[in-house]
Amino acid sequence: MKKSTIVISGIVAVVAVSLVAIIAIAVSGIDKVRGGDGDVIAFISLSGTIAEGQDASLLSAGGGITPKFVRDRLEAANDNPAVGAIIFKIDSGGGAVGASQEIAEMVDESEKPVVVFAGDTVASGAYYISSQADKIVAKRGSLVGSIGVISQIPDLSGLLDKLGIKLQTIKSGKHKDMFQRTLTPEEEVKYQALSDEVYNQFVDDVAKGRKLKREKVEELATGELFPATTAKKLGLVDVLGGYDTAIDTAAKLAKIEDPIVEEYRAPGLFEEVFAAPGLYIRDLIKLKVLGSDLMMLEHLRANYGTPQYKHNGGL
Secondary structure, three states, X not given: OOHHHHHHHHHHHHHHHHHHHHHHHHOOOHHHOOOOOOOEEEEEEEEOEEOOHHHOOOOOOOOEEOHHHHHHHHHHHXXXXXXXXXXXXXXXXXXXXXXXXXXXXXXXXXXXXXEEEEEEEEEOHHHHHHOOOOEEEEOOOOEEEOOOOEOOOOOOHHHHHHXXXXXXXXXXXXXXXXXXXXXXXXXXXHHHHHHHHHHHHHHHHHHHHHOOOHHHHHHHOOOOEEEHXXXXXXXXXXXXXXXXXXXXHHHHHHOOOOOEEEEEEOOOHHHHHHHOHHHHHHHHHHHHHHOHHHHHHHHHHHHOOOOEEEOOOOO
16 A cells, blocks of 8 residues: 555544544533532643644644643633632643743633642743642642743754755844854843843742742742742742642632532643644644654744743753
8 A cells, every 4th residue: 555545544534533532522621510509629630831722743742731721621610600619730841931921811810719739840831820829739749940931942954964955044134043043142142131031020920929029039030940848938839738638728718618529631642633633634744745854843943942931851
C-alpha cells in the first residue's frame, strides 16, 4: 500500500473517531451537575503547559492549560446554582504570558470561591494563576513559585544548514529581524526592558492576589522554586495538606456542610486529537510533506523568542 494511501486512510479514521469523542466530551460538562443548592464542589484538574488553544500541535500535544478550557468550566460552575465552590488542581511549569494572565484574571473575577490544590509543581505562570485564588492548598512536597520571566531565542543556523536553507532578509524597520539572528547589544537592552515589564506585572499581581507587600514579593521573585513547607512560611501558600484538606478548605469558604464533589479533568492527548481533528490532520500532512526537521524548525520559530512565565526545568 502506498504511503499516501495510508495517510489518507488515517485522516478518514481520525475524522470518524473524532465525532464520537466530541459527543462524549460535550455531554460531560459542569452545567449538567445536579445536587443540593450550592452543595457541589467542582474539582477541575489542569496540567501541562499554559498556552493559547491554537498553539496545539503534534509537537506540543499531550495535555495543556488554555484560557478557553478554563473559561468554559468557570462560567459553567458560576452559572450552575448547584455549585458552591471550585477547586483547580494544578500541575504545571507555566507557559505563555498572555494566557497565564488571562486565566489569572478569570480566577480573580470568579463569583464563587476558588481554591487551588497544588500538584507536584505549580511554577511560574501556574503560580501566577494560583495567586489569584481565594486559597492555595499544597502538599508538603509540592514545588511552588518560580516567579520570574524567561526568554529563549534559539540559534537556528545549524538546523538551517542541515536543511540547506539560506535566508535573505529584506526589512522595513530597524529591528524587524531581531529574532532571526543574534541580537545586537542595543537589541539586548530593548529585549531586557520588555522582559522586565512583564516581570513587574507578575510581581504586582502576585502581591495583589496574595495580599503581600510588593517589596516582599520582589525578594521572592528570583525564579526559584520552594518546597511547599517553605512557601507557606513565605506567604505563597495558605494550607498544607492533600485532597481532603483542599475539599475542606473549599467547603469552609462556601459554607457547605456536606459537600458533593464532582471531578473534571483536562482533556488528554486522545481527546485533544479527536476533539480538534483539523489541527492534527494539518500537522500530519505537514509531517508527511515537510518532514520532521522542517516541522521542528516551524515549532521553534513559533514558540520561542517571546517572554514566558515558565520554569526552565524541563517541565
